[in-house]
Amino acid sequence: MEPIRITRGPGGEVEVAGSFDAFAADVLRRAGFRFEPSLRGHWIRLPFDLGRDWENEHASWAAEMLTAARYPVHLDPDLRLPPPSQSHPSAPKQRPAMTAQAPPAGRQARR
Numbered sequence: 001m002e003p004i005r006i007t008r009g010p011g012g013e014v015e016v017a018g019s020f021d022a023f024a025a026d027v028l029r030r031a032g033f034r035f036e037p038s039l040r041g042h043w044i045r046l047p048f049d050l051g052r053d054w055e056n057e058h059a060s061w062a063a064e065m066l067t068a069a070r071y072p073v074h075l076d077p078d079l080r081l082p083p084p085s086q087s088h089p090s091a092p093k094q095r096p097a098m099t100a101q102a103p104p105a106g107r108q109a110r111r
Contacts, residue, residue: 003072006059008079014055016044016062024071031062056081 004018016028028044029035036043046055056079063075 001072003074004066005074005076006063006079007074007076008055013048014046014059014079020071023069024066027065027069028062031065032058033062055079 002019004016004020004024006014006016009015016033020028025035033044033046036045046058059075059079060081063073063079066073
């Protein structure tokens with residue numbers, strides 16, 4: 001099977017080429033790709049002018065979902081999301097669980 005290719009074109013547009021079935025087309029639609037009629041069938045692309053970060057996020061998401069569904073996918077390296085940087089603060093650490101303590105002096109525990 002020919003891989004589904006998600007690339008950035010010479011004009012900066014993100015487009016899809018290759019052979020795929022209805023399920024793959026549905027995944028691409030859910031990722032934000034539009035199917036525009038053309039002389040050769042359909043031109044499959046992301047909307048223009050939403051920013052490179054948005055395009056990279058949606059193209060990477062589509063590639064991940066198609067790969068998870070066992071489709072052969074080629075994602076242009078320019079569209080891959082950068083790895084998370086280490087400069088972001090980590091999640092706050094949780095406090096240790098409280099343990100049962102003896103009641104205050106002068107009180108007895110009820111049973």
